[in-house]
Amino acid sequence: MLRVEHIGLHLGSFALKDVSFEVRRGQRFVLLGPTGCGKTLLAEIVCGLRALDAGCVRLNGRDITRRDPARRNIGYVPQDYALLPFKTVECNVAFGLEARRLARAEVARRVGEMLELLGISRLAARLPRHLSGGERQRVTLARALVIRPDLLVLDEPLSALDEGSGEETIALLRTLQAELNTTTLHICHRLEEAFALADTMGLMRDGALEQVAPPPELLSRPRSRFVAQFLRLSNLVEGEVRDLPEGRAFCVDGAVWTRTDRPGGPARAVVPLDALSLSPATPPDEPRQVVVADVIAENRPCALRPFVRLGGRLRLTVPGAFPAGAWTEGRTAYLAVPRDRLHVVPEGPAEPPERTGGPGGDDLVG
């Protein structure tokens, strides 16, 4: 299990600020964020390739902050693979085992097993320059996994691959996780990759963690506008939080939608997609009258996604499959949104990050 506590680092004009998170044994933690937010720096700190100014790193209970990278037993898979160009695939994969003074027969056995697991046995005698990007990726994974690391650190594993190879790699990473149950810190900037693989996600911006939570939590309860925007949540209603006699409430166009304790001012509410229902006739439950604005056909036959416009300030994509012809542009419809499912996100920057949820978390809950 990896525990990162209050990491701080100053590098010129950039700084990592008080970064803390935890990766439980066997879990995959995806560190997500735009380029330049400090994710790779963090990975380097965890691997021991960069000194930190403050904080500590614990692996399986032991403080490894000052420990030499050679003694951390961390499998590091860098973004550009960094294979030894003068050694064959086999020798590259064996390189970490040789440092552990294992018997040659044992090394050969483990290397053979790992090459088999990753489907690259036939490449054993090749040099890295004769491999494709996807093949190099697998060799680098093999090299990192064969040492049976306590933690696997993947830095943007899909960034150098084309889409097809990327999908293959996602499937491969899932299989490996299931087989080997390796604790993994996975760094990336792409949403699809993150959502496909994460048990827990940490969203980073400008050197600080904005929110740490499992993906469904992040999607339904983003802590700040940045999180909502980065996750490309399109189901956001613009409104404002007002102080009313009966308490603070989130209002849209003057109408109260839900009670909230968020600070006053402009805000948005996340409308959970699974709770939306669109109907032509008046549904029983607090409906908002909407006008179907755009009807977009998806790739699936007979599926339509109406965009609905609410008072000019809302565009929602209503998921689901609708028979063709059910909705046409300009048609009036009714959108039912259950109040208790709305999550209000303030416009301003997030308050200090909390860990919301996660399996058996003993930290603060928002």
Added chain:
Amino acid sequence: MSSHSNRRPHNHTADSRRTAPAGGPRLLRLVAGALLVAYTGFIAVLLVVSLLYVRPADFAAVIRSADVRHAAWLTTWTSLLSALLALGFALPVGYALSRFRLPGRAVLDTLVDVPIILPHLVVGVALLIFFRTALGRAIQGLGLAFVYAPEGIVLAQFVCVSPYAVRTVKAALDAVDPRIEDVARTLGWPAHQVFLRVTLPMIRNGIVAGGVIAWALAMGLYGPLMVFAGTTRSRTEVMATSVYLELSVGRIGPALAIAILLVLFTMACLLVFKRLAGRTGSLW
């Protein structure tokens, strides 16, 4: 531009080749090719003309001469030793310049280049002056005379050629992806092992190139050697010095003969080292 291409719409088919401007790739190839032939041809001509000018009698006399044989032996072992010493220093110095964040790095960098910028003769003079100082005399007291002695040849050669070795090794180190060394460390190898097992193999070509450049340059030095080590026949006279001395008394034939011998010997060794350097066609 021809009026044709103004009237017709630009069409990326066979048409465009006919109406392409004359200053295209073909001209570039011709010019570059011609310059290559002229350049290498000029060097070849210099070699051939020199070869033809030498009289067989002079050449025979030179080969038979004991003094020339001694000069050849002196040239060989001193330049080899100074090249090895230059390499020995080039590795740690190149490593420090390439990898460490040193204060005053620009100054250190410039100091390394000084022997290249200084006329070699001045290097010889500077060494002479140094050994007149108290520190210089103290060093001489330890057993090696240096001034007007064979070890002085090695020292003068070393000072003049080591910057080239340092630069070559440093360039090779700069080209090594630090990420590869990082990963090697995370895989369990301590830093010095990473240097031996990862870095060194990757800069092998650079090391060989640095050594060869240093050695080839050392073979041809004579200015600083004459000033610092003297020109005592059969003691501190290297082949390059012999060439100069023969020329200075007007014996062009013998001078050329020794020079040709030196050139042939150097070229033969260069070819051998090229083989050793491996797959790359050139040394640098």
